[in-house]
Amino acid sequence: MTTRLSDYRCWRCGEALPEDCLPLRRAELCPACNADLHVCKMCGFYNTALADACEETVATAVGNKERANYCDYFKPSPRAFKGGADDAAARARAELDALFGGAASSAASTDAARNQSELERLFGLKKD
Numbered sequence: 839m840t841t842r843l844s845d846y847r848c849w850r851c852g853e854a855l856p857e858d859c860l861p862l863r864r865a866e867l868c869p870a871c872n873a874d875l876h877v878c879k880m881c882g883f884y885n886t887a888l889a890d891a892c893e894e895t896v897a898t899a900v901g902n903k904e905r906a907n908y909c910d911y912f913k914p915s916p917r918a919f920k921g922g923a924d925d926a927a928a929r930a931r932a933e934l935d936a937l938f939g940g941a942a943s944s945a946a947s948t949d950a951a952r953n954q955s956e957l958e959r960l961f962g963l964k965k966d
């Protein structure tokens with residue numbers, strides 16, 4: 839028996855959440871770090887660029903963005919974990935390395951700048 843994982847990750851630690859955690863209950867906690875999951879920071883409407891950090895204009899403002907809320911508009915976002923962006927970038931770099939002959943399996947971590955300029959050259963962004 840295996841636990842199937844959903845596309846959702848804990849907004850705080852990035853732990854992949856089991857598929858059966860959905861829909862998220864208000865009392866749901868992250869299995870790894872015990873963070874509340876029914877929170878603004880886990881929500882697709884969460885947007886720090888806005889005054890109340892919420893794109894849902896009808897929703898009542900929630901004071902604490904990291905504590906379980908009673909918001910009826912709560913909609914979990916698969917992109918809630920911001921560390922995920924770095925993971926994706928690292929994965930993309932690894933895939934590019936593999937694509938271009940694996941020249942950089944060790945250099946990837948030691949000489950990222952050189953790889954970057956190689957990529958720019960490959961994609962014609964920079965003239966030699």
Ligand SMILES: [Zn+2]
Pocket residue numbers: 848849850851852853868869870871872873
């Ligand atoms: Zn967590």
